[in-house]
Amino acid sequence: MCGIVGLFIKNPKFESELGTMLSTMLDVMTGRGPDSAGFAVYGKGHDGVVKMSIRGGTATDFNAVAADLERATGAALSLTVRSTHAILELPADRESAVRAALHDRHPDLGVVGSGQRIEIYKEVGLPADVARRFDLARMTGTHGIGHTRMATESAVTTAGAHPFSTGPDQCLVHNGSLSNHNVLRRTLIREGIGFTTDNDSEVAAGYLTARLRQGDTLKQALTRSLDALDGFFTFVVGTESGFAVLRDPIACKPAVMAETDDYVAFGSEYRALADLPGIAKAKVWEPEPATVYSWERAA
Known part of the structure; x- marks a missing residue:
């Protein structure tokens, strides 16, 4: 069990609040992952x-x-x-x-x-402590994603914390487990994708990197992953200009999204979104299984 959050700013006046909003969301997800935490912010x-x-x-x-x-x-x-x-x-x-x-x-x-534009920070410890250590609340940007980890299958280490990045300005956070990641890892290594851990989530990031290198859009790459990745998962992905969410066809992991004129937000649970500005008037929904939700910032 892990917690994942994401925030995509639509209204530039909220770019200065990205870090504060993301920090609060990350802290709320402590109950889903107290072992380590990490985040990526897309700034200037x-x-x-x-x-x-x-x-x-x-x-x-x-x-x-x-x-x-x-x-x-x-x-x-x-x-x-x-x-x-x-x-x-x-x-x-x-x-x-x-x-x-x-x-x-x-x-x-x-x-x-x-x-x-990407900056990634991750460390062992409670999410609130990790956010304070790197001064997340004072960071600015257009979008960001975060992860709180409960290490059920591997050691609690900084290297094992999310997000994982295997390509320029691209990163991924993951809640779930992949069963075919070792086979896929060997294929991706032959295609020139490098890995630094044995984490299945890094393989998912590597698969998207490989597809993006071959000319896929982020939405196309995520759609292909539904056939390529075997297991259960919820992904939140960031690129230089984009933000996307995907759940597997079974969608057994919890997920909720909210959208206003000012932002799009994702959380493993609604309580991660409850303190966002304007949330009372937001469109709130559970993302459908096997459906890519994506947004791009203006050029």
Whole structure:
């Protein structure tokens, strides 16, 4: 049992409130997942610049790491440190070089996501503590997704926390379990998709990445996943411009959505949405099984 939440801002005046709203939603889902939590926020981006979300530890000297990477690659890096994570901003054409140097020179650190606009943070602990640690309430952006984990099938680790990202500006949170993820993982590895954990949810993210690389839209990729993924699941997915929700054909995991003129919200339970502004007048519904719900931000 896990809790998942998502928020897509339709009215730009609410972009400054994204972090506050998402933080509250995440906290409410503690009862569904007290072991660890994580979230992705799509904020401002710049053409030709990649944000790389780096996971370290409490003792990591990110300033020293950034300086070392600059010396090793010649890339000009900008650094923002938030507790055990850091965001490196770098020229897009230097991403491969920085990743290689990071892997070779700092193997204890992990890249949990990258892209023009995405930032990912995740950690072991109660969701409210994780949100405070990374100062989620003060973050701004157009959309975000979050996850609270109850680890029933694997160890409680930061690496095992959601969201999972296997492609640029793309991430996924998942409530459920996949039965064919090991077979699919081997297929995806042959297609060039890399994995860092044995979590089935990372395989789901990898499948979507593979389909997006082949030219599918997010909606098409999710529709194909209904045949490719065997198990039960609810997905909330983010891309640079999009936000989507999908439940499996049986839809045994709880889910509720709400939409107003200002936002679209998803929660594993209605109580995750109860404190959102204007919720009393929102259209509220349970998403149908095997149906993709998606929204795109204006270009």
